[in-house]
Amino acid sequence: MFTRRGFIRAGAATVSSLALRPFGLLPALAQNASSSYKALVCVFLFGGNDSNNTVVPMDDTNFKAYSSIRGSLALATSSLTAPATTASGAPIAFHAKLAEVASMFSSKELAVVANVGPLVQPLTRAQYQSAQAPVPLNLFSHSDQQLAWQTSIAQGGSPTGWAGRVGDYIASQNINSSSFPPFFSVAGGVLEGVGGHTQPVALAPGGSLNLTGPAAGIAAIDSLLTTSYGVSLTQAANDMLSNSVSDAAMLDAALAKGTALKTVFPTTGIGAQLQQIAKIIQVASYLGMTRQIFFCSLGGFDTHATEIETLNTLYGQLSPALLAFYEATQELGVANNVTTFTESDFSRTFQPTTTDGSDHAWGSHHLVFGGAVGGGQVYGQFPAFELGGPNDTDTRGRWIPTISIDQYGATLCTWFGLPPSALALVFPNLANFPTSNIGFMGSPTS
Amino acid sequence: MHLSRIRGFLAIFALVPCLAQAQQVSARAAARFLDQAAWGPTPASIAQVQSMGFSAWLAQQFALNKSDLRDQPILTVTGTSNSNLAPVQAEFFFNTASGEDQLRQRVAFILSQIWVVSQQSGVTQAYAYPPYWRLFRDNAFGNYRDVIKAVTLSPAMGRYLNMANNNKANTTAGTVPNENYGRELMQLFTLGLTQLNLDGSYALQNGNPVATYNPSIVTAMSKVLTGWTYPTAPGATAKNNNPEYFYGQMFAVEAEHDTTAKSIFGNVTIPAGQTAEQDLDSLLDALMAQPTMAPFISDQLIEHLVTSNPSSAYIQRISNVFENDGNGVAGNLQAVISAILLDPEARAGDDPSAQVAASFGHMREPVLFFSNVLRALNATVAAPNPISGDASNMGENLFNAASVFSYFSPLSRTEFNLVAPEFQIYSTQTAADRVNYVYTLLYGKPRGIRIDLAPFVNNATTAQALVSYINTNLMHGAMSSALRQAVTTAMASATTPMAQAQAALYVVLTSSEYQIIQ
Missing domain, CATH: 1.10.238 (Recoverin; domain 1)
Structure with missing residues (x-):
């Protein structure tokens, strides 16, 4: 059996030096490497979630502006959860279909991070409008802003994802005790998990990587995995199959150690994905994992029309699945060791369209939960609810982010145990921002 | 994703002249050609291409009767909306396995991958798909301008990207027309994000790439495309905002059309006071005049048919044909497809002694893989069959892409920094799935498929x-x-x-x- 996981061969001419810069000279995890397991779980909301309707500030001034400007998209109090008081005293409410999310907020297991997005550096409306400062490449384009979130390099062109670079660091420090990849996707291969020399493993929920065939055929497949095909797509395909074969062996042995979870997950796509992640976490030690990053996704958020109905459906799938996952981590005794966070292409225009929807925008509010999260609080500032106001790029309510993805990610990764020197390599734009820790992970561990 | 498309350094092609038709086509050359121009070779089709030669075979393909995807009922037997796409998907694979019009099907499928409409977060009604498919089938060897107009006015796209019932701004309600179709029409269907030279490289100004549009152009485009609604269903009364109906074309409702002047890409101003259709025709004129369209579309067609990493010279040759088919016509798809398939770079590997770059070629995406394997194994494919379910597991759910960004991106890259669109859905999971599907096909008894x-x-x-x-x-x-x-x-x-x-x-x-x- 071929067991060495394929090594990414990047074209040296175009790969940034960042991707190839060695982590070897860096200090090890801030915490002792033998410390307990930690996992980050990304829930990517594809299509651009209108986070203006995920969470709403309920103080009189903001709620009046929200109701007036959002018009047909404004949620009435009957379509919102009961207002929760944040640690700072300002009340917020969640979309009524996010009742489970609201309950985790109330029990201080979930935090809201307001107005996060890709930035090269802090940016004002005046700077944006006069084009006097660098802005992310191809703003408002789905594909580009998904990649900005996944790479945390807003300028574009990164061949690696930020979680992939975290994986490179984990591998360079031998923090995990096996060659099983640190990045695990239950939603296909994604750039977020592609590192300079670590590659994602992808498993469909309930799927298997085991190959079936006649013994002689399987032996033939194995024998071909070491064939060299030069600089070619054939080589790239062969490397992927090699990865699959080596991952299958480890995965199979580990999953055989699992026991049925008592937590019941909703029978939705996102429910099945999160359930699969919980099953992997249960057997993480058999995979030799001390640090692991997971990726799952829910699509359909591109609500240019009939947004109210669409979000009712999607949040109705998302919220119970998130709670079930949190409960599963409690069942497994790792609630404090697993932190789940959302990402999305962008948020959407505050001003509605004539088709009862909203268009592509920028900064968005995000959810982070887990036992280690400083929950029950909003981190960062809601934008001023004013079309053409100080946070708007133009006149439609496309919020210029006030927290960068780099800061959001670095806060998560600081908890994960990355030292500042590693953070600087994973998030090369981080130094452009005043703080690398937004504070939502409680007190920093280093 | 936005690196320049200049990749000429990768291609070390022996400059073989285009094979003269009188010359005997080898079995190797015929089989290669049929992997590019058809749903894969069979012994019979190899012999046919060998005896006819490439050009005559192409001419025959252009003239063949068209296979069809049959209309589906609007309602289920219980009177609810019919969302069962399985019969359409199954018939698609029946056609790829045995339909005569192989090249037309290939090109139609490629066009449908560019101009995505999907059930996911979109058009759930199954009956919308056969008429939408026919737009590509019927225009596969037609003109790209006709594709743009036909799709723009199709109710399926009208629903999917929300151009249907996209009314002009309502100052009382504080609403404005949505930007969805206007944006993606430019980004995905015609121009791309960055201006290109004819060889696919970035057209630089002062050393910098230039965006094809900016946010204010997107806003202007949203106004250009206002005032269209669904066709009126038989027996219904026409309204300014008709309910969904997917036969026929959308029609203009001037009362909902924004008649102000609009400044769009290429420094074009669409004058005030035009009708919705006049605005659309002005837009089509402006699109066809954009020099970036030829390389943007030509490159994608080359990627799907021949190679993910064409040389810049190859892209340029095809862009030239896209701009002018020899008779002064731009957008002639028949001429473009012929040029792509007969290009020396496509044909170089026909000669076993030719030096072809290792990076040449492209991955069989799941739909192509299934069709190729079934034809290779002389399969009889019934409808219904489960093939689309297997393709879906491998990331290519037919007519059901995750978003308008299709099953995979033409810009996606893999190892060695090679462009490799199909690899976006090739993972440790789907690599294993492919192997296991082959096992089922050869050793199992998959429903609806009989291999020989x-x-x-x-x-x-x-x-x-x-x-x-x-x-x-x-x-x-x-x-x-x-x-x-x-x-x-x-x-x-x-x-x-x-x-x-x-x-x-x-x-x-x-x-x-x-x-x-x-």
Whole structure:
């Protein structure tokens, strides 16, 4: 059996030096490497979630502006959860279909991070409008802003994802005790998990990587995995199959150690994905994992029309699945060791369209939960609810982010145990921002 | 994703002249050609191309009767909306396996991958898909401008990207027309994000790439495309905002059209006071005049048909044809498709002694993989069949892409920084799925599919004869010595000609060499 996981061969001419810069000279995890397991779980909301309707500030001034400007998209109090008081005293409410999310907020297991997005550096409306400062490449384009979130390099062109670079660091420090990849996707291969020399493993929920065939055929497949095909797509395909074969062996042995979870997950796509992640976490030690990053996704958020109905459906799938996952981590005794966070292409225009929807925008509010999260609080500032106001790029309510993805990610990764020197390599734009820790992970561990 | 498309350095092509038609086409060349121009070779089609030559074969394909995807009921037997797309998906694979109009189907499918409409977060009604498919089938060898107009006015796209009932701004309600179709029409269907030279490289200004549009142009586009609604269903009364109905074309409702002047890309101003259709025609004129469209579309067609990493010279040659078919017509798809398939870079590998870059070619995406394998195994495909479910597991859910960004991006890259669109849905999971599907097909009894291995069994007189037969018909005679050795070893333990054929085909069809069409 071929067991060495394929090594990414990047074209040296175009790969940034960042991707190839060695982590070897860096200090090890801030915490002792033998410390307990930690996992980050990304829930990517594809299509651009209108986070203006995920969470709403309920103080009189903001709620009046929200109701007036959002018009047909404004949620009435009957379509919102009961207002929760944040640690700072300002009340917020969640979309009524996010009742489970609201309950985790109330029990201080979930935090809201307001107005996060890709930035090269802090940016004002005046700077944006006069084009006097660098802005992310191809703003408002789905594909580009998904990649900005996944790479945390807003300028574009990164061949690696930020979680992939975290994986490179984990591998360079031998923090995990096996060659099983640190990045695990239950939603296909994604750039977020592609590192300079670590590659994602992808498993469909309930799927298997085991190959079936006649013994002689399987032996033939194995024998071909070491064939060299030069600089070619054939080589790239062969490397992927090699990865699959080596991952299958480890995965199979580990999953055989699992026991049925008592937590019941909703029978939705996102429910099945999160359930699969919980099953992997249960057997993480058999995979030799001390640090692991997971990726799952829910699509359909591109609500240019009939947004109210669409979000009712999607949040109705998302919220119970998130709670079930949190409960599963409690069942497994790792609630404090697993932190789940959302990402999305962008948020959407505050001003509605004539088709009862909203268009592509920028900064968005995000959810982070887990036992280690400083929950029950909003981190960062809601934008001023004013079309053409100080946070708007133009006149439609496309919020210029006030927290960068780099800061959001670095806060998560600081908890994960990355030292500042590693953070600087994973998030090369981080130094452009005043703080690398937004504070939502409680007190920093280093 | 936004690196320049100049990739000429990758291609070291022997400059062979386009093969004269009088010259005998080799079996290798015919098989290669049919992996590019059809849903894969069969022994019969190889012989046909050998006897006809490439050009005559193409001419015949252009003229063949069109296969169809049959209309579906609007309602289920219980009177609810029919969302069952399975019959349409099954018939698609029935057609790829046995339809005569192979090239038309290929091109139509490529166009449908650019102009995505999907059930996911979109058009759930199954009856919308056959008429939408026919737009691509009927225009596959037509003009790209006609494709743009037909799709723009199709109710399926009107629903999917929300151009239907996209009314002009309402100052009382504080609403403005949505930007969805206007934005994606530019980004995905015609211009791309960045201005290109005819060879696919960035058209630089002062050393910097130039965006094809900015946010204010997107806003202007949203106004240009206001004032269209669904066709009126039979027996219904026309309204300014009709309910969804997917036969026929959308029609203009001038009361909902924004008649102000609009400044769009290319410094074009669409004048105030025009009707919705006049605005649309002005927009089509402006799109066809944008020099970036030819390389943007040509490159994607090359990627789907021939190679993910064409040389800049290849892109330029095709862009030139896109801009002018020789008769002064731009956007002539028949001329463009012919030029792509007959280009020296596409045909270079027909000659086994030619030096072709290792990076040449592209991966068989799941839909292509299934169609190729089924044809190679002389499969009889019934409808219904479960093929689309298997393709869906591998990331290509037919007519059901995750978003308007399709099953995979033409800009996606893989190892060596090679452009590799199909690799976006090739993961550790789907790599294993491919192997396991081959096993099911060869050793199981998949519902709705009957393969016929008789030609392989008949050629299994010796191991060498069987390998040679498979090499010619499935591998264009380009099997590596490593694969040949692996096949021979795997066959050694088989005791019957059938078991030998199964073992040999299992190793070839699961091999990484087979996954890439070179």
